Amino acid sequence: MDISVVVPLYDEVESLPELVSWIARVMSENQFTYEVILVDDGSSDGSWDMIVKLKEQFTFIKGIKFRRNYGKSAALNVGFEAAKGNVIITMDADLQDSPDEIPGLYRRIIEEKYDLVSGWKAKRYDPLSKTIPTKLFNAATRRMSGIPNLHDFNCGLKAYRNAVVKNIEVYGEMHRYIPVLAKWAGFTKIGEQVVEHRARKYGKTKFGMARFINGFLDLLSIFFVGKFGKRPMHFFGSMGVLSFLLGFASIVWVIGEKLYAIAQHIRYDRDVTQKPLFYIGLVAVIVGFQLFLTGFVAELVARSASERNKYQIEETV
Structure with missing residues (x-):
């Protein structure tokens, strides 16, 4: 199988039909063999019912439902465990990530032999309350991680070689720093690609100040675990x-x-x-x-x- 698309989601029932159809069109145009893993992180808006309905229409869908909300990192970790593709693409379910970016990300993993390619949303449509903390985190992470070439560690749109996701563990708010986890695991060929950032079409953002604090604490945790986790x-x-x-x-x-x-x-x-x-x-x-x-x-x-x-x-x- 060429590609596994892992999509963590929480209360995104309105965007799912459009997202799945869009992914299917891109994959068909490029003749990829693929699967789409939708991980419902304890949604309460009917997202799971929509996944079951879409599964009847699209056989490439694999759905996983958490009993309660664990967070994006947990959803990604379970999605990584289930993924079977040679290349794993992660993206958010809110349609702010464009599936049209998938072929380019895939080629960079296969042809340029990258372990991980992270998207960079150079032009963003988020409010300042989200973009300013993100810039601070990215600057601090670049300095502490020794990965100076990444501008946007937290971009949900990323591509991974299969071996990368099978050898890292994502928990807490660690999804923000997956490139750092990959580096500590020995996958050092990490690249970046400018990707389109789209304005949110449905629902509302899940970003809050609690994530700002948790993200900072997890950055310290990554630094400690990466250096001294085994000793x-x-x-x-x-x-x-x-x-x-x-x-x-x-x-x-x-x-x-x-x-x-x-x-x-x-x-x-x-x-x-x-x-x-x-x-x-x-x-x-x-x-x-x-x-x-x-x-x-x-x-x-x-x-x-x-x-x-x-x-x-x-x-x-």
Whole structure:
């Protein structure tokens, strides 16, 4: 199979018929063999009923329904697991991503041997409340990830080699940073392509300030997991040892200063426990010990987190 199109959706019943017909037309014109995986992320507007209806008309559709709303990352992760195509295309269901971009993205994966090609919506039709946070995230992600050539990490329209989606795990709000996850997994040939961004035709945007905060926290998580996910003791342990040594040295200094004064018969009125440096050193020793224990526990957790990506799927068609 040439292409799997993975479409996560939440309350997009109005756009689904047009989107599926549009995809079918593009695929037919280019003579691709394909499947369209529609992942209903707990919609309440009748989207699943529409998927079932479309399945009767279009045999290439595969529908997956979550029992409740888990988020876009969960929908993508399940869609990736189900995808069988040599190239996987992801796109949003709101018709802001154009299926006409699929052939170009496909060719760049097949002919230019890219692992991942991310869309760049150079001209956007979103409000400033969405575009400004997006630009901030993209700038921060470029700096932290070491992928300087991508302008739009969060664009829903992307193309992947099959091996990429089978070797990454998407959860939380990590869908914003899939190129970073791919890089950490060893897929380093990452490209970009300018794509059309269309104004929303139906429904309303799902973007909110909560996603701004969650996205920032997940960016920090990606940075940590990418660097230390397999060796958390190296992060917490090194910080703990450094804190412990600095604290221990401070305590020794204060006590040594007192002993030196006694040995030299120098008047030294203040007790060791009256000096702020003694308590600062004591706190540093305690914090260092706690950080070291945190690293030890994190090592145990890292080896037993097998249930992190389990979702309740109500039914499939």
